[in-house]
Amino acid sequence: MSSLSVILITYNNEKTLHPCLKSVAHIANEIIVVDSESSDKTVEIAKSFGAKVIIQKWLGYSKQKNLALTHVTSKWVLWLDADEVFQIRPNTDLMKQLDHLSHFAGFKVKRRTFFLNRWLDHCLGHEYIIRLFKNQAEHTFVQTPVHESVQIKGSSQILKSVHIDHYSYENLKSYLNKSILYGDLYVEKALQKNKTMKTFRLFFVFPIRFLKLYILKRGFLDGTSGLIFSMMSAAHDFYKYSRLWEETHKVD
Numbered sequence: 001m002s003s004l005s006v007i008l009i010t011y012n013n014e015k016t017l018h019p020c021l022k023s024v025a026h027i028a029n030e031i032i033v034v035d036s037e038s039s040d041k042t043v044e045i046a047k048s049f050g051a052k053v054i055i056q057k058w059l060g061y062s063k064q065k066n067l068a069l070t071h072v073t074s075k076w077v078l079w080l081d082a083d084e085v086f087q088i089r090p091n092t093d094l095m096k097q098l099d100h101l102s103h104f105a106g107f108k109v110k111r112r113t114f115f116l117n118r119w120l121d122h123c124l125g126h127e128y129i130i131r132l133f134k135n136q137a138e139h140t141f142v143q144t145p146v147h148e149s150v151q152i153k154g155s156s157q158i159l160k161s162v163h164i165d166h167y168s169y170e171n172l173k174s175y176l177n178k179s180i181l182y183g184d185l186y187v188e189k190a191l192q193k194n195k196t197m198k199t200f201r202l203f204f205v206f207p208i209r210f211l212k213l214y215i216l217k218r219g220f221l222d223g224t225s226g227l228i229f230s231m232m233s234a235a236h237d238f239y240k241y242s243r244l245w246e247e248t249h250k251v252d
Helices: 017-022 042-048 061-069 094-100 172-192 199-216 219-248
Strands: 004-010 030-035 052-055 076-079 084-088 106-115 127-134 140-143 148-151 156-169
Touching: 004 042, 004 061, 004 094, 017 042, 017 084, 030 042, 030 061, 042 052, 061 076, 061 140, 061 148, 094 156, 106 219, 127 148, 127 156, 156 172, 172 219, 199 219
Parallel strands: 004 030, 004 076, 030 052, 106 156
Antiparallel strands: 076 127, 084 156, 106 127, 140 148
């Protein structure tokens, strides 16, 4: 019979952690949490679910998750963010399913992102991300310009019996705070690669992003939430590229 470890990294996630851990408590053989010195009740909540908590000063997204992997003892690993909820189709025996599909190295899981209490079905559609994979030394997390992803050796397929609901933004202020954070991370990585930004390109950043989300991807079908998300996503792109312009046009 297969076994499953759930890993996640946390920092002051007391508002979202309980539903996250509750969604996997009945299937996880172990829960491993790497916490970046939270000052709220995050660690207390994690321990209430029997999680093994490792306190580690922030090293970066991929390094924190790779640290969690070193503590895994199960055959399979499921990684979640603290603002996500894992959903399993009714009457599904996930462990038996993993036994039957053990020739795969990992599985892509559909993720649905919610914004202002509505699933952005059109703006973001269905994201399929490798979230469930075998516990093997060659499977590690690598850093991308903003987020991180897991690299696996071997074949993967979509696991249709499960999906993830993503509640990333508590409110508009939360979105703005994350927008600035991710924008600054993008600039940091862009500068390392000697990227620059031309002034004339800034004219097109906002309208291109907005039209792509709201018109081409039919974000207007996501109601007011779709309109606000499309506008703010365009503003996010304008911010990060303006910041890149600012950093590459400084006068010494």
